[in-house]
Amino acid sequence: MSAREQVDGPDLDRGVVSIEYCGEWFTAVPGEPFTIGRDADLCIDDNPFLHRRLLQIRDFDGIWLLENVGARLSVTVTDRAGRLQSWLAPGGRLPLVFGRTTVVFTAGPTTYEVALHVAEPMFIETQRTAGEGTTTIGDVTFTVSQRQLIVALAEPLLLREGSGMGEIPTSAKAAARLGWNITRFNRKLDNVCDKLDRIGVQGLRGGVRSYATNRRIRLVEYALAARLVTRADLALIDMESDE
Template sequence: MTTPDQSKVTVEFCGEWYEVPRDRPFGIGRDADLEVDANPFLHRRLLEIGCINDMWLLTNVGSRLAVTVTDRGGRMHSWLAPGARLPLVFEQTVVVFSAGPTTYEVNVHLSEPLFGELGGQTSSGQTTIGMTEFTESQKLIMVVLAEPMLLRDGSGRSDVPTNTKAAERLGWALTRFNRKLDNVCDKLDRAGVKGLRGAPGDHAMNRRARLVEYAIAARLVTRADLALLDQPQEA
């Protein structure tokens, strides 16, 4: 039987691979072992991967930003708040986080996973999460905001479009787009998704970036959904 102390962890970002040492924490952030971006909204050191008591752990060492962690298929997802840690147990763990208007994806690979792939996904037409269903227009909201991230080659970064740009992309009136966006965020908030109901002083871009972060990580939208944007839309 494989034991955790035999496993190795590698991190992939934008086609670059990094092997995580066992004798010290591996940092991810603006100024860390993995330098994600010079984005001033990003912590100098947001995440750490380390081996403690023969268990690989992912820790959010930032003070403000939370991250979304999922398995490769998006069937398990967790909200990792500042100060929280999570064991790495899958062959591939997808880590998605937003800083300002930009969303990033980092893939963490475990050579000897404690758990195998989760069961296959099925689709019945409408997008669902728990007991929440999304209409076609609500699905379009998520796709159009996530379009830059879905178009990227491999993992990396994307800037989330403004409401005005997204509405123009769909050919919708801005008021209709804003109303639909409110509906999507309200549904996900009721389903327990954090960060979509803005607190006083929060910027609208934070809500859009968080929506993209969650939709990508939970596989509510995929690259295959981009074809929906080329279909005729009602104004």
């Protein structure tokens, strides 16, 4: 089977990687590098901000590797449970050791999510648990209003089924969706970013000129990859906050 050949469902044969995007499935096979981008084996979008080839999947000495072959865009890579996460910069590579690996990246105004499936993973993921009213990821606990903010920013991507794409709203639109003023929204955004920055999440701090835009994009990428919020959390938007 050619790496370019589309399949109807996940082909989880031992020697291949199945790629899921927008309900469609593709297969990467040994000896044939599989590319993802604007003009690649998996053409995900004609977005001019997206590299022609951003990602490459290939086998090396019996191990499947994910490589960032782009020049500017970084991608977020995580396991199914969101317990382990890496920020893969241009030129970087990672082994695909989990049964399902989620890849999230943003090009221009659009954020994308692609799922990679390996039939016989080297590691087994564990599931995270959430408490009522707050959610704890590692050493970080989020209040209801902080989770509401994350959901409002990630809502377009949470509304879609499975992997795919969506546009991150501006701070003003997300604040209006929650019925907040922009001052309250920005204060909550500061709090969420500070919490994640303290546990080492990259990309939530930056220069004065780029900080406001980049942290919003990076927060959504991280939230989707780490499962800070899921489709089930959409109901939070209509709840009363904890203030």
